[in-house]
Amino acid sequence: MTELLQGVLDQFAAVLDISMVQPIFGIKGLFWLFVLIEIGVRLYLGRASRQLHEVEPEHRQNLVRRFWFKLSILFFFLRPFCIVSSPETGRFNALMLNELINLFMIGGALLRLHYARAEEARFEEWTELDAAEVVVSEDRT
Secondary structure, three states, rough: HHHHHHHHHHHHHHHHOOOOOOOOOOOHHHHHHHHHHHHHHHHHHHHHHHHHHHHHOOOOOHHHHHHHHHHHHHHHHHHHHHHHHOOOOOOHHHHHHHHHHHHHHHHHHHHHHHHHHHHHHHHOOOOOHHHHHHHHHHHOO
């Protein structure tokens, strides 16, 4: 009976053995770096989305939804495609491609915020100039 139980335990150990499984991104420890970067990107895009909505209430883009869409595309399409195209370096290439997409998303959000704030400041300057012109024209009459 103990031999039978030992045989079942050995089979479970063989099934659960993950020593031959490669890390998610090709190099051990990159997964945690990926997790930290993605948390930072998610938090920044959430903050940028809220600020854009405050500056431009008609702004309908949800940057967080785009982030989750990018993450799902990474794991369902980009990573498998990179692994198939290059089995040795595909996982690392998928990580680098993801970080490049993150840079574009953050850069786009940063530029959009800068543009929205500059547009708001320009509008405030114009209203101040218009108000000054109205006061000057009322003085002349």
